[in-house]
Amino acid sequence: MTPITTTAELAAFCDKLKGQPFVAVDTEFMRETTYWPKLCLIQAAAPSAEAVIDPLAEGIDLEPFLAVMRDPSIEKVFHAARQDVEIFNNLRAMPTPLFDTQVAGMAAGYGEQIAFDALVRQMLKIELDKSSRFTDWARRPLTDAQLTYALADVTHLAELYPTLKARLEKEGRLAWVTDEMSNLCDPANYDVDPENAWRRLKPRKHTAKYLAVYRAVAAWRERTAQLRDQPRGRILKDEAIDEVATQAPTDAAQLDRLRSVPKGFSGSRFGPDLLTAVRDALKDPEGYAPVIERSRVAPSPAAGAVVELLKVLLKARAEDAGVASKLIATVSDLELIANDDNAKTPALSGWRREAFGEDALKLKRGELALVLDGTRVRVVEVRRAPRASAAE
Template structure:
């Protein structure tokens, strides 16, 4: 097998994709020691053709394939798409429309986050060779076995897509996954702007002083990681951001006493920059602290117990419908429903309301009960005894 290494050959292959209903896509990349993922291979397959593209080939221009990804007349099929889509988003080629077979499998009864090889085994009855799984994809030349392994990720994907799509259509479940597919193409999902770095973390306190430093340190780490092309954790761990925000050190001696900050960090090239960042955040915390909406506390002491009951109901309804429970509702959704019958959550709208949400509200009202029938939980109607007629 010979990978595509010239722009002319790539243009020829991409011309064959035009007019096809879909193209299955996968990538091989490296990012263990970098901030930005290093794209090493692109695999693509249509119902009629397939190829491995080598982005590391000298002089190869990926633009013909990027144009395919932007072409909204062709469905782009991935499995567990998020990391692949992030790479193409960085290349200014957001794949639209998109179909993720892992998400679709959740609605088709194959459990939560099923692996590609397991889905191929279940649907196509094919056992994949995983011997090249830990290949260093940046090394050249790649062996025939490595290229064959990489291509298998899209040849079978191209066979899975029509079957999964047909199954969802037959069961009326295409709409169940439409929003999830669309959200994977939302640029906001891949936002790495330093000023928003704090939003991807979990601040533990609410005071302006803490939040101002937290935001500033998170932004500094993101900028530094991007400029040096190193993983965030190589610059500073998440727990160090929390401790720096809590203690707000303003000199090297104070920073050196922090447990989560690496020894010698204050005296490194990073130390003075970070200390100045903290001092700047402390000059006017009220003005620079981000606003975080406070989570409402439960309306009643029994809310925690209600959540546990809703978890059991969710599992039962997911099993009844042959769909992954994660696709219907999250724990956060359940907590919101436990507190408020009119909670603003997807679990109380659309198909999710029919599959679970309406029953969740009925369970809260005491109209449904959960009954253990052997090893299975059944949901049953609660029959209320009629009220006695008053005697005259």
């Protein structure tokens, strides 16, 4: 098997993709030691064409394929697409419209975050050879075994996609997947602006001083990781950002006293820049601190118990619908609902409200009960006895 290594070959292949209803896509990349993912291979398969593309080939221009990714008339099919979407978004080619077979598999009842080989096994009755999965995709030349493994992923993906989509259409659940695809293709999910890096983390306090330093340190780490092309964690761990924000060190001695900061950090090439970021944030903490919207509803003393009940309800409703519970709601969603009937959460809107959210609110109001029937939990309506009149 020979991969595509020239722009002319790639353009000829992409001409075959024009007019196709869909193209199944997968990538092989390396990012264990880098900030930016290193794209090593692209696999693509449509109903009448398939190929393996070598992005590392000297002189190749990926633009013909990126144009396919941008083409709104061709549906792009991935499995567990998030990291692939990130790569193409970085290349300014958001792959829309998108169909993620992992999300679709969850909606079709194949389990939580089902792996590709498991989905192929269940749907196509084929056992995939995964022996080349963890090979070095950046090393050249690639072996026939690597190329065969890589292409098999997209040929099987192209085979199962029509069946999976038809099943969701028949069961009226295709809109569920479409809703998730909109979220996956939201550019905000792949924002690499250092000033927004704090959004991916979980600040523990809400004071202006803490949040200003938190934002500044997160931005410094993101900027440094990008410039050095190193993973964020190799620059500074997440827990260290919280401790720096809490203690707000302004000199080397204060920085070295922090337990989560590596020993001798202040004297490293990073230390002075980090301290500068902290001091700059402290010049105007009120102006620099991000605004975090806080719920106006006071936490319920019984929220913990309510969350546990909601977990049982979610499992029961997911089993009734034959869908993975994680697609309907997460534990974070349940915690929000436990504290606020009007919480801003996907579980209380759209199809999720119909499948679970409305029942969650009824359970909170005592209008539903959970009954153990053998090994299965049933959800039953609670019939309240009418109140006696004053005359009685």
